[in-house]
Amino acid sequence: MKEISCKLLVIGAGPGGYVCAIRAGQLGLDTVIVEAGKPGGTCLNVGCIPSKALIHAADEFFKVREMAQGHDPLGISLAAPAIDMGKTIAWKDRIVGRLNTGVAGLLKKAGVKSIEGRARFRDGKTVEVETETGTQIVRAETIVIATGSVPVELPFLPFGGKVISSTGALALKAVPATLAVVGGGYIGLELGTAFAKLGAKVTVVEALPRILPLYDADLVRPVSKRLADLGVRVLTGAKAKGLSQGGDALIVETADGKAQDIPAERVLVTVGRRPATEGWGLEEIDLDRAGPFIRIDERCRTSMRGVYAIGDVTGEPMLAHRAMAQGEMVAEIVAGMKRSWDKRSIPAVCFTDPEIVSVGLSPDEARQTTAELKIGQFPFSANGRAMTLQGEAGFVRVVARADNHLVLGIQAVGSGVSELSAAFSLAVEMGARLEDVAGTIHAHPTQSEGFQEAALKALGHALHT
Known part of the structure; x- marks a missing residue:
């Protein structure tokens, strides 16, 4: 077995892991990163990036299909369009490859x-990695x-055959005639909307009781x-x-309470994601848990000295940019800098049609922190640029304290609001x-x-409503 030693070992090269490793390297730390697959993790390879590529392709196809059917208000017409999903997926794969x-x-x-290989803990300072050339021991x-x-799998709808996860949906070489989406969260609705635009039923x-339960009803209504x-x-x-x-x-x-059959050439299961805590020897180290997740403090420290955890494995919100921020912070802490973790302004974006953005506190959440609020909402139907982009649906909303006007949260739903x-x-x-925003x-x-x-x-003096 080969053995190496390092100052910092990062297990996983997703957005959090690779950012942590890059920042550590910049700070002069002797750093090793282990990844079983391609660099970039779920987000780059089978999540954020490829899904947005598919969503964009679906938007473009839907536009030209509307033109071909004579439904385009801009007066543009053309012959009947078609889409080659093989070429679309190849284009998506080229983007992913460039980013890898x-x-x-x-x-x-x-x-x-x-x-490159799968890491497994021996103890809190030692990891063995199974590589193509044998076992590599890393002491850090x-x-x-x-x-x-990883995607949550339902026992009565195991992945395989007609039942696919978001990963499988992003690799389909043909648009299914019928698609049943199990789960009305952001992943299911993003992909479901894309396939509807591509021609699937x-x-x-x-x-x-409603879709997108993490967002308030006003934001969800246009969707x-x-x-x-x-x-x-x-x-x-x-x-x-x-x-x-x-x-x-x-x-x-x-x-x-009645049973109903939903025709489905494919069934896309998007009922959530669970932390990837199996297969890398977690039982060999003693880490406190918060439910299925690894428990961390405001500096991403676990219950074991010298072991940090970042990203989805530590719980909600499971967002790539949260993991990136945590990774950068941890690298700087290891390098001796004073840093802490503040999740007050992590933006959440839902790439549906129209898109949803939420930062900070919603009105209901804000009401739990202060007695009086000032809430301002402006509709895109009164915004000239939104009209020219055919994106009048939706609004921007600002939530602030009434006493000092401190902005507590901002939400928007509309075309391109991400x-x-x-x-x-x-x-x-x-x-x-x-006053800062208004001025x-x-x-x-x-x-x-x-x-x-x-x-x-x-503030009580809107100009265009």
Whole structure:
């Protein structure tokens, strides 16, 4: 067995792990990173990036299909379009490949040693890695666990054949005629919407009373309307029970307790993700848990000295940018810098149609922290740029304290509002007041003006509503 020693060992090269390793290398730490697959983790390879590529392709195809059917208000017409899913997936794969290469290059540039293989703990300072050339032993002063998460599998709908996870959905070479989506969270709705635009007949099955339960009803309403416009059938309060005997339908128990067969060439199960805590020797080290997750403090320290954990394996919110921020912080802590973890302004983005952004506290959450609030909401139907982009559905909302006008949270739903997330996050992170937002000159004509107008509305003197 080969043996090496290092200052910092990072297990997992997803967004959190590779950022941690790169920053550690920049700070001069002798760093090793271990990854069984390609660098970039779920987000880059089978999550965030490929799903957004598919969503973009679906949007473009839907636009030209509308033009071909004479439904385009811009007056553009063309012949009947078609889509070659094989080429679409190949284009998506090329993007992923470029980014894989980029991450590997950044690790090398930072002086990080990369080992390809599956890591397994021997103890809190030693890991063995099964590689193609044999077992590699790595001894480290400090270890960062960044193993991520995997899709939750339902026992009565195991993955395989017609039943697919989000990973399988992103690799389909043809658009299924019918698609049943089990789970009405952001993953299911993002992919379900994309396949509906590509021509599939989509049915969403959600056990809870409404879709996107983590967002308030006002934000979800425009998404629900758009799903209906796209012909997506949504069954709430309904439970998936398994495949029909012939395997060509999903058996569902509806809200009234009746059984119903949903035609489904494919069944996409998106009922959540669970931490990847199996297969790497967790039983060999003594770490406290918070349910299924590894328990951490505000500096991402676990219950074992010298062992940190970051990203999805540590719990909600399971977001790549949260993992990245944690990874950067941990690298700096290991290098001797004073850092702590503040999750106050982590943006959450749902890439549905229209998109949803939420930063900080929602109105209901804010009401639990202070007696009086000022809430300003500005509709995109009154925004010139949104009109020219055919994106009038939705709004921007600002939630602030009534006494000192401190901005507590910002939410938006609308076409392309994901690009406003940075401005929203900066306002909350910097402790902006309503006057700060209202007094900042926003370029015209842009959708960002809705942010300024929402702040003006909360102050009682909106200009365009």
